[in-house]
Amino acid sequence: MIKNIRTTERNTLMLHELEYPFDSEYILKKSKSLKRRLLEENTQRIPKKIAVLGGSTTHDIIRILELFLLNQGIEPTFYESEYGMYWEDAMFGNEELNAFGPDLVYIHTSFRNLRNLPEVKDSREQVEDKLRTEFEHFQVMWEKLADTWHCPILQDNFELPYYRLMGNQDGADFHGRTWYVNRMNQMFADYAAEHQNFLINDICYQSAAYGLDEWSAPFFWHMYKYSLCLKAIPWMAHNVANIIKSLYGKNKKSLVLDLDNTLWGGIVGDDGPENLEIGQETNLGQVYAEFQSYVKSLKDYGVMLNVASKNEEENALAGLNHPAGVLKPEDFLIIAANWEPKSRNILEIAHQLNILPDSLVFADDNPAEREIVRQQAPGVTAPEIGKPEDYIRVLDRGGYFEVTSLSEDDRKRNEMYQANLKREKAQASFADYTEYLRSLDMKATIRSFEPVYMARIAQLTNKSNQFNLTTQRMTQAQIEQMAADDSYITLYGKLEDKFGDNGVVSVVIAQKEEKAAHIRLWLMSCRVLKRDMELAMLDELVERCQEAGIEEIYGYYYPTAKNNMVRKFYGELGFEKCSEDEAGNSVWKLNTAGYEKRNHVIKVES
Numbered sequence: 126m127i128k129n130i131r132t133t134e135r136n137t138l139m140l141h142e143l144e145y146p147f148d149s150e151y152i153l154k155k156s157k158s159l160k161r162r163l164l165e166e167n168t169q170r171i172p173k174k175i176a177v178l179g180g181s182t183t184h185d186i187i188r189i190l191e192l193f194l195l196n197q198g199i200e201p202t203f204y205e206s207e208y209g210m211y212w213e214d215a216m217f218g219n220e221e222l223n224a225f226g227p228d229l230v231y232i233h234t235s236f237r238n239l240r241n242l243p244e245v246k247d248s249r250e251q252v253e254d255k256l257r258t259e260f261e262h263f264q265v266m267w268e269k270l271a272d273t274w275h276c277p278i279l280q281d282n283f284e285l286p287y288y289r290l291m292g293n294q295d296g297a298d299f300h301g302r303t304w305y306v307n308r309m310n311q312m313f314a315d316y317a318a319e320h321q322n323f324l325i326n327d328i329c330y331q332s333a334a335y336g337l338d339e340w341s342a343p344f345f346w347h348m349y350k351y352s353l354c355l356k357a358i359p360w361m362a363h364n365v366a367n368i369i370k371s372l373y374g375k376n377k378k379s380l381v382l383d384l385d386n387t388l389w390g391g392i393v394g395d396d397g398p399e400n401l402e403i404g405q406e407t408n409l410g411q412v413y414a415e416f417q418s419y420v421k422s423l424k425d426y427g428v429m430l431n432v433a434s435k436n437e438e439e440n441a442l443a444g445l446n447h448p449a450g451v452l453k454p455e456d457f458l459i460i461a462a463n464w465e466p467k468s469r470n471i472l473e474i475a476h477q478l479n480i481l482p483d484s485l486v487f488a489d490d491n492p493a494e495r496e497i498v499r500q501q502a503p504g505v506t507a508p509e510i511g512k513p514e515d516y517i518r519v520l521d522r523g524g525y526f527e528v529t530s531l532s533e534d535d536r537k538r539n540e541m542y543q544a545n546l547k548r549e550k551a552q553a554s555f556a557d558y559t560e561y562l563r564s565l566d567m568k569a570t571i572r573s574f575e576p577v578y579m580a581r582i583a584q585l586t587n588k589s590n591q592f593n594l595t596t597q598r599m600t601q602a603q604i605e606q607m608a609a610d611d612s613y614i615t616l617y618g619k620l621e622d623k624f625g626d627n628g629v630v631s632v633v634i635a636q637k638e639e640k641a642a643h644i645r646l647w648l649m650s651c652r653v654l655k656r657d658m659e660l661a662m663l664d665e666l667v668e669r670c671q672e673a674g675i676e677e678i679y680g681y682y683y684p685t686a687k688n689n690m691v692r693k694f695y696g697e698l699g700f701e702k703c704s705e706d707e708a709g710n711s712v713w714k715l716n717t718a719g720y721e722k723r724n725h726v727i728k729v730e731s
Contacts, residue, residue: 141499143196144508145523149359156188163195169685170200171373171598176227177203178211180238181352189359193366197375208350211238215266218273228600229372230270231279231365235328235352236286236306236341243300252299260312267316267323275602277322277372279365282310284332284353287341321580322602324372324529326365334522335360367524373598374587377506377525378480378538379429380420381471383489384441384462388420388452389413390513393444394436404449412513417451419517427535428526429458429478429542433470433487436462458542467494468501478542479651481591481687486525488516532581534628544625545652551624562656562726565622569658569729571665574608574615581629582617585648591690593648594682612637614669618662620653620727627653631662640676642666647680660723663698665731667720677714684709698723 140159142151152159173194177183187203194201204225206214211232214222240262241255263280270278286295286302295301310329317325332340335357345351353361370376385392390402390409402410403417424430430452434441441462445454454460459477461470467489475482483504489495495507510519534541548565555561574582583601607613618631630653634646644666649659670678680695692709696702700713 139504139506140196143193143363144506145363146509146511146519147359147363149356152189152192152359153185153355156192159192160195163192168198170195170198171375172200172202173369173373174225174228175201175203175369176206176214176222176225176230178206178214178230178232180209180211180232180234181346182208182350183233185351185355185358186233186362190362190365193359193363194369197366197370199366199370199373199375212262212266215270227274227276229277229279229369230274231326232266232281233352234281234283236283237346237352239283239305239309242302243305245300247300249299252305256305256308256312259309263313264316267320271320271322271602275600275606277324277600277602279324279326279368280313280317281326281328282313284328284341285337287337287343321530322600324368326361326368328361331361331364332357364524367527368529371524371527371529372587372600374584376527376588377428377486378484379431379458379474379478379486380423380520380526381431381433381474381485381487381505382420383467383487383491383494384432384434384436384444386490386513387488387516388417389444389447389450394440398440398443398447401444401447403447406449409513410449414449414451416513416516419521421451421456423526424456424539425536426526426528426531427538429539430456431474431478432457432460432462433467433474434460434462435464435467438462456539458539458546466497466501468498468505471498471502471505477546479545479591479654486520486523488520530580530584532584532628534581537626537628541625541627541652544627547624548622559726565624565656565726567620567622567656567727569621569661569727570619571616571661571729571731574604574617578617578629579604579608582632585629585632585650586646591651591687592654593646593688594644594680594691594694595646596683596685596688597646599646607634614642614666614673616662616665616669618649618658618665620656620658631658633662633666635666635670635678637673637675640674642670642673642675642678644678644680657724657726659694659698661727661729664722664724665729667715667717668731670717671720676717678717679703680713680715682709682711682713 140162177187183205187205191201204222204227211234239259241259243252243255267278283306285306289295289303291298291301296303296307298304313325317323340353340357342354345354382388390413391400393401403413404410441460442454445452459474461474471485471487472482475485482502485505487498487505487507488510498505498507508519508523510516552561579601583599583604586597586599608615614635616633617629620627620630630650632646632648635642635644680700682692682695684692695713700715703712703714705711
């Protein structure tokens with residue numbers, strides 16, 4: 126049962142020292158002071174309980190992981206298994222773990238935990254049998270955890286062995302340990318592809334990028350039973366934190382780019398577009414072309430692209446239309462090319478897109494401009510991107526756009542926001558707002574939760590901040606449980622109009638208790654604000670309640686730093702205020718008898 130608990134969020138105090146590229150030794154040495162600085166302001170974060178089940182020593186991993194999570198707006202509490210007891214805790218539990226009740230389970234295992242490695246005397250069938258037995262050892266544990274806790278499971282895959290008995294054939298011959306690890310990692314990946322709430326922490330890639338010799342230095346295993354060297358712990362913890370913050374809606378949404386010496390070499394206004402370094406003619410031009418290709422690929426994954434540049438707009442467009450460029454003007458939602466401070470332009474971009482500044486990452490080659498944006502546009506992330514050849518690495522390993530699920534709505538995000546900008550232009554030609562809404566020819570689908578949309582619904586519960594009355598954060602497993610429970614009314618809403626399909630944009634969950642229904646969650650994507658979708662959702666909710674014999678609907682509003690816009694929402698819908706405390710938490714009531722439908726501009730299919 127979802128408890129009626131207030132969850133508050135404010136813009137998190139972000140420490141630049143915990144953004145990639147970071148100094149691992151500094152973080153390890155200064156972890157206490159970093160934690161104190163993170164907690165010194167009354168910044169309220171999403172509380173999450175994380176069980177860490179380790180096949181090696183995990184104390185320092187937890188110590189550093191906490192810093193990165195706090196920096197991402199998540200306040201963790203941890204359960205830590207005894208050394209090497211990951212499987213026993215998962216399979217049999219214990220009093221402490223059972224009382225803890227995790228929101229997420231992280232299983233930290235490594236090559237050192239593989240029990241049945243191939244030997245030269247083994248036949249192909251014997252090695253395959255070892256693989257299958259090893260995999261089933263993990264699979265039965267994952268399934269037990271899923272059945273017990275109904276929460277996301279995060280599992281390390283395996284680093285490559287730190288020596289190769291067969292030399293370069295170790296990865297080609299089935300007797301090789303490299304071959305064995307590669308096969309096991311693929312089996313883990315296949316399992317993850319088939320299970321929505323199971324995720325891989327890619328130790329194999331992380332150790333390769335860090336340097337396998339140092340990562341797997343035997344001294345740390347034999348001295349401390351660490352499966353990786355001490356200096357690599359912040360690197361790995363940062364990756365784990367990126368996965369967790371993505372799960373709980375803390376990903377960035379937009380990359381805002383400078384132009385001159387960021388997307389191309391040179392200054393377009395001084396050098397002219399024909400003299401910019403971009404393309405295959407020079408080595409630096411190739412670097413910028415590769416960076417533009419990387420940025421273009423981010424757009425395909427749903428990252429919104431925008432420009433904030435000190436430039437004449439005509440010059441900016443000329444640079445973006447360079448024949449060797451990969452990015453073109455149509456790849457960007459907003460091109461703010463003028464002589465205003467970039468910080469002001471960036472905040473205006475956030476305003477126009479109706480997203481919060483902390484959803485933006487700003488990439489600029491100029492360190493002074495980055496610092497001004499950090500100071501003048503609080504919440505915006507401006508990483509130290511370094512030299513042009515470092516741009517991709519810094520943005521990629523920063524984990525700002527970590528993918529834990531990828532919906533059709535994600536892939537279409539840029540065109541959805543592009544359509545929104547067209548709607549705003551169309552609105553200007555109407556004197557009467559209701560007539561403008563009718564002109565959009567809106568059609569909505571409002572139904573009970575369906576399996577095909579569970580991932581998107583869970584994603585919305587963790588991403589929506591401004592139009593979210595209770596800010597409940599839910600995993601897909603919790604969503605699925607409520608959908609199957611007759612004591613809940615669940616509704617999702619899709620909206621399309623003549624400019625395009627917005628996808629799933631609204632979610633309502635109400636819990637039935639005798640003759641009353643209590644709204645535990647009501648949220649809506651900000652891209653469909655002020656289009657009466659909330660009225661269509663209310664109409665459907667009331668109808669469902671009337672069918673169930675519900676006489677009263679209770680709504681709850683819990684204020685955060687981000688959802689002030691819906692403070693008066695229930696009152697505007699005709700609810701009567703029952704109570705409000707000093708913190709602004711309020712309770713509202715609506716009688717279902719005699720209710721008249723409020724939506725008159727959207728055609729609804731229910």
